[in-house]
Amino acid sequence: KPGHPYLQRKGLEFGALPEGIAQIGGDIVVPLYDVHGQIWNRQSISPTGEKRFLPGRKRECFFEIHGDGRNVYLVEGLATGLSVQQATGATVVVCFDCGNLRPVASALASRYAGRMVIAADNDRKTQGNPGVRSAAAISEEMEIPFVTPPFSDGEDGSDWNDYAPLHGIEAAADEIGR
DSSP states (O other): OOOOHHHHHTTOOGGGOOTTOEEETTEEEEEEEOTTSOEEEEEEEOTTOOEEEOSSOOTTOBEEEOOOSSSEEEESSHHHHHHHHHHHOOEEEEOSSGGGHHHHHHHHTTTTTTTEEEEOOOOTTSTTOHHHHHHHHHHHHHOOOEEOOOOOTTOOOSSHHHHHHHHOHHHHHHHHTO
């Protein structure tokens, strides 16, 4: 269904959503899978962008957007994941927040050994920059590289979905692929 307000604000089209994501009522619904393919939860995203989970498991659960598989990018949110996949053509794993990046990276370590990269949020306007802090810790501990969008001081935004419209999808692809 074209024209979901959340996706429009994020510069994305509903037709571009991967298989497995649906719209129920006014919400976009994203299933959360474990490494064995079992669904444990779902995230619903309202037209205004409010994100909610059902009671239940989120830790180590993710949604995978299939791509060419050369690199596998771990991201926090769906819009970021769709932008990274559009820019790179790569497989993208949506972890739903920075606190779930490490559990998902650990769960997928053997499946994607040597191919994972964290496409981290750059929460530079949030105290402690949790996106970069989390990615840096995982990078050091698990030897998984990470990339963050290089915003200029006057630019708004924190993730690759914010970076792509400001600089173009090709510039995002160049930065992510470095």
